[in-house]
Amino acid sequence: xxxxxTVTRRGPGRPMSLALIVERGAxxxxxxxxxxxxxxxxxxxxxxxxxxxxxLLALSVRHFPGExxxxxxxxxxxxxxxxxxxxxxxxxxxxxxRPAPDAQxxxxxxxxPAGTGLGISVTSTAPGDPVIEYAxxxxxxxxxxxxxxxxxxxxxxxxxxAALGSTPDRWRVTERFAALPGSGDHAMLFDLETELRQAVxxxxxxxxxxxxxxxxxxxxxxxxxxxxxxGVQPTSVxxxxxxxxxxxxxxxxxxxxxxxxxxxxxxxxxxxxxLLTASVGVRARIRELxxxxxxxxxxxxxxxxxxxxxxxxxGLAILIGVPxxxxxxxxLLPAIPLVSIDxxxxxxxxxxxxxxxxxxxxxxACCLAGTVLAxxxxxxxxxxxxxx
Numbered sequence: 142x143x144x145x146x147t148v149t150r151r152g153p154g155r156p157m158s159l160a161l162i163v164e165r166g167a168x169x170x171x172x173x174x175x176x177x178x179x180x181x182x183x184x185x186x187x188x189x190x191x192x193x194x195x196x197l198l199a200l201s202v203r204h205f206p207g208e209x210x211x212x213x214x215x216x217x218x219x220x221x222x223x224x225x226x227x228x229x230x231x232x233x234x235x236x237x238x239r240p241a242p243d244a245q246x247x248x249x250x251x252x253x254p255a256g257t258g259l260g261i262s263v264t265s266t267a268p269g270d271p272v273i274e275y276a277x278x279x280x281x282x283x284x285x286x287x288x289x290x291x292x293x294x295x296x297x298x299x300x301x302x303a304a305l306g307s308t309p310d311r312w313r314v315t316e317r318f319a320a321l322p323g324s325g326d327h328a329m330l331f332d333l334e335t336e337l338r339q340a341v342x343x344x345x346x347x348x349x350x351x352x353x354x355x356x357x358x359x360x361x362x363x364x365x366x367x368x369x370x371x372g373v374q375p376t377s378v379x380x381x382x383x384x385x386x387x388x389x390x391x392x393x394x395x396x397x398x399x400x401x402x403x404x405x406x407x408x409x410x411x412x413x414x415x416l417l418t419a420s421v422g423v424r425a426r427i428r429e430l431x432x433x434x435x436x437x438x439x440x441x442x443x444x445x446x447x448x449x450x451x452x453x454x455x456g457l458a459i460l461i462g463v464p465x466x467x468x469x470x471x472x473l474l475p476a477i478p479l480v481s482i483d484x485x486x487x488x489x490x491x492x493x494x495x496x497x498x499x500x501x502x503x504x505x506a507c508c509l510a511g512t513v514l515a516x517x518x519x520x521x522x523x524x525x526x527x528x529x
Contacts, residue, residue: 142188142228144174144200145220147181147258152213155205159184159216162272164196164341171201177214197221197230198342199241200273202263209268219258230275232259239280241272243308278339281313287320288327304329305336308343322355351376400473401497404466408501411462412508415455455509463502 142161151157156176163170165188174184188195202214221228231237233254240250245267252273253260263271281299289295291302301309312329321328333352337345352373356364358381365375388394430443 142172142174143183143185143222143224144218145181145183145222146177146216146218148177148179148214148216150213150215151177151179152211154210154212155208157205157212157214158203160201160203160270161186161197162199162201163188163191164198165191169198169341171203173203177202177216181219196277196338196341197228197275199275200238200261201270202261203270204268211264211266212271213264215260215262217255217258217260230259233257237276238273239276241274242311244271245269274342278335279313281311282331282336282339283315284312285316285318285321285330286314286328287318287324287330290314291329302329303343304331305340306343306345308340308345310336310339323353397474400470404470404501407466408504411458412505415458415508415512418454451512452509455512459505459509463505 142163144159144161146159156178158176159174161172161174163172172186172188174186200218202212202216204210204212218230218232221230221232233256235254238252238259240248240252244250245265247267248265248269248271249263250271250273251260251262261273265271290297290300292300294300298314300312302312303309304312312331320326321330324330354364354368354373354375361367365378368375433443434440
């Protein structure tokens, strides 16, 4: 690798050197190109192990080995070459090079295009070597966020966070959602390749990283085999149907079924209680109605009064019982404990589905209508001769 550079100013003291920082294989390595010399020179170093390609990460102006004295230099990087072939290092792009974000206090780096090259001005009193980073990733990595931002300000649109590795990266929130697939309501979704390229600068290793492939239900069953043929070896396959069966065998599912059964029994008990209340004392009621008929009250009036009486009796019970049941469900269902707490699981969402709630209301409505329609029939039995 060769860097053509023109040095216009170099501070006093022992010579500084120019270095490339590259990603080679699974690690990061600085490559010394030689001492800075005034004027235009070609700085060259061999890069063994880069037959498959190395990634350019940064340029560095380095102290003389073993020294930490202040340094200063001005130079222009005119070209980067791999042998005789030019390397597109975007030297004239104002957004392609920037001072490293972890620059030490006392380091001043000014980076700006100089024609088709890159102008660098370095002044440093810090012991570390100044680094000019090649910006092949955005300064702020875009992310989709679920839940609060992982920062002191939970509503922050930009924040620093170490997603991979131990070095914090700068993130910019592009969208917010209540939850993200497979991650829950407190998660970040981002482009993995971009974040990996950034995390490698902080020494992150890909060892032990696992990937997930998400598909729809209409996917070809042969997908795992095709992934394996492409070099991605599946270790396990999970489907939504399998997950539902698994959840259906756990204790929370049994608790929900028992709660549903208890609700059905409660509805039947309520209906039975109302019917029992209506049937108890029928004979005494018939004698009362017979007395009213003897007193001259018309049958139509008695029927209307009975309909109103039973409608208010049953209707009031339904109007009070249904909201009470819904409130009880809202308080009880979220309190059903889970067998295991998965930090990546979504919060349980209890919503009435199917015909359970409408069916229960329909049964109550039919019982109410049947009772209101059947109750006036006892007026026919209320004959004046029944009064003794």
